[in-house]
Amino acid sequence: MSTALFQNKIILDILEKYKTIWSIDHALALLKWDIETYMPESGIEERSISVSQLDLLKQKLILDPNFTSLIDRADEIKDLNDFERGVVRVLKRSIKIYKNLPPKLLEEFSKVTHEAVIVWRNAKAKNDFLVFQPYLEKIMILSREIAEYLGYKEHPYDALLDLHEEGLTSRDVSSIFSSIVPTARKVLDNVIEKRNYLQRHPLEDVTYDVDIMKNVTKEIATILGYDAKRFRIDISAHPFTIGIGIKDVRITTRYEGKDFKSALFSLIHEYGHALYELQIDEALIGTPLAAGVSLGVHESQSRFWENIIGRSKQFSKAIHPLLSKYLNFLSKFSAEDLYLYFNTVKPSLIRVDADEVTYNLHILIRFEIEKLLLNGEIKTTDVPELWNENMEKYLGIKPKTYSEGVLQDIHWSQGSVGYFPTYTIGNVIAAQIRSYMLKDIPDFYDQIANLRFTNIKQWLRDKIHRWGSTYPPKELLKKAIGEEINPQYFLQYLEEKYLATLPS
């Protein structure tokens, strides 16, 4: 690492010791990437042993008194620079989590969620909520315990939220939703009434040749621009991005053979995540700062590329010739058709299929239910009814089955409670970035129309990416744009885009 950034002797000692922990993380990242991409099926048995052993080893090294005492000493130094303070902050968070949570509790959580995933899959297939309900119950009880051990000021939800989005509280999230809901509802009603956007597009039913589509995504990635020496694209069942290192960032995508926008936007989405990791300052390599700072900020990057850029009229038009060259079935469709295909809007039952207008309403439903469950204000047996009521209230539709309602997502069974709002945070920050970028790059949309992304990437690098985890999310945003998280820009974006009478 660069001595220009890190100079304090104790910090340098910490970073030297941290290299071992970083190396375990590096290995764990590759072990996990490989599970999803190339590992032969039966390899999972030995892989699971290795991953859990390395997790334990990492925990042991982080809690090693020789290490923690250095952090304690560093924490008392007054004149650390921003990077040095970042190192202390990030490591203190790790230590706190490992220190506060009893190994027994983590073990039980791991055991329950392992079983719960299998039970959930079965319950969803059979449309039987009651099979899953006892596991949801246990997971919520354990999540509450975790929250108690971690500590919080106002609501147990805050403790869990902070794990994924440092410093964000459920009060912040509620406030954001209270702004978003009325406008999202207004926009949705308007679109349905005016029909300026379609609820369904004929291209959704068109099949494609997977090999041809692979070439399309490769070309699109090339157009967005990447350094082949530091990046690769593979295939996996669920698309994801993983930073093996700053100089080795990998994304995956998938090809369902139908409705090609799904593969296209999945690629652009992961590209946004990858760019964040790829543009972190190389001087941070091997330090605790060499990663995106939070799920919400990370999601803002993927959403920025996917929605703000990828679903814009300018981008749709600019890539229309390229797509038409590869996908013969597009010959009957104009650039405007493509734009409408990319931007269908409809109240739908399934979150992952939701559009920009309705997406956050799905998150809200889950956020409200999780908060009530965690606080013991409702029972897990109440969830299906409340789910359906909220769907009706916010989206105007009601699932007919548990499978397309409360059982639709794997996340609860995996024990992921208190992280869903980071998706909305991502959407909100992405729109906020757009507004500030428009000030700095007035011809922003012209550049997109010309598929020129250099200035846009540089803006993101200088304001956000290069810092890695140096600043906590709220401080990073303040530094980048001079303002805290503010949903008004997102609402303005929705209104501008969707209340326009017709796309021109």
Place this chain on the structure above:
Amino acid sequence: MSTALFQNKIILDILEKYKTIWSIDHALALLKWDIETYMPESGIEERSISVSQLDLLKQKLILDPNFTSLIDRADEIKDLNDFERGVVRVLKRSIKIYKNLPPKLLEEFSKVTHEAVIVWRNAKAKNDFLVFQPYLEKIMILSREIAEYLGYKEHPYDALLDLHEEGLTSRDVSSIFSSIVPTARKVLDNVIEKRNYLQRHPLEDVTYDVDIMKNVTKEIATILGYDAKRFRIDISAHPFTIGIGIKDVRITTRYEGKDFKSALFSLIHEYGHALYELQIDEALIGTPLAAGVSLGVHESQSRFWENIIGRSKQFSKAIHPLLSKYLNFLSKFSAEDLYLYFNTVKPSLIRVDADEVTYNLHILIRFEIEKLLLNGEIKTTDVPELWNENMEKYLGIKPKTYSEGVLQDIHWSQGSVGYFPTYTIGNVIAAQIRSYMLKDIPDFYDQIANLRFTNIKQWLRDKIHRWGSTYPPKELLKKAIGEEINPQYFLQYLEEKYLATLPS
């Protein structure tokens, strides 16, 4: 692990602690596989840090007094079973190596060899031995030091040899060579005189389509038989086999676009290595016994499949229809042509291109030079002349350049001294296995002619593979066939195959 195999309380404690070390090895294997297959180029910077840190961490865990004292205690127990004794033996070897070698020496060795590889590449390109000579000098001095620290009875070479082939001495190797040389020379002279085998085959110049050849190797692998849930084939610059775990064994191959037997036999060779790892008893998973026992025994498995099976008349004939189906240029060539193409024999300058008859002579040349260098009986400046003299003496030809002589291989620059004889050990044991297998499976060659490998694989599993590293190589062989290593079977094989007037 199975409590059936391991019952002693101290051994179980050792194995429990060893799980962490095994997990690091598992991760290191994947990190290294990825470097050769999918890692983006610039990833090497962070990868190098991670690999060296994990190596250090592993060393620390192995030398942890809480661990070594358990091994010491176990070593004094009289009534351990074979598996338990194997665990103690293998771990004592690791501890000895790490304990005896000063970290400073290893660090210097690593530094010198890192530089030497680059210098060697340059020297080879420029055909300039003197550029490389100072590095060879340093590497030999350091190798001698390593030998002194490790200890030996007769010759410093023995200490290095033992690292790769437990229990083998240079006296053993010399004795083997003194048997092999006269017969190999006799066979070579006879083939050259009688011309019953070709020195060059027209198929060596024929180019092939890489995609078609990929299908060929895939079909051949399928014919040999593997479990797709535990095995995969990728592409790398230099073919290799790596056991990420017993249930996750990976080989690589390469396609040069010309002389298709190179890709074919590289696949069969690596298949032999892979089968060894795949057929280790699953009860050994996660223990120090879960790997092939030595380089020589491993090479015997690859050579057995590559040469004994792959280069047999029966196999050549049996796969002729399949190859002809894919490779159109074979329409003009009969099964006999194919056999002759697979088995060209000629004295050649380059070891890796050498045939069954001349291969061991290349090894001998290097073995003799290494021994003299290590003992200080010659200087590194004497090496090129001695190399050429020995080439003349054993193979009857002399390189015109250093690049196709003393500079041909990367190994010395990597610090690999004292391991070359394991190739010859592999050839010798492979032939030995063949003879004993012929007793147990009298229709051995008929089974090959029918591409039936079940009995052959089962023989290898029961006699050799399943044991992993339970027994040291010499003991394993004794247990498998009731005899120690004996080159007579190899000589008999050479004579039978190559002194025949014409292949029928």
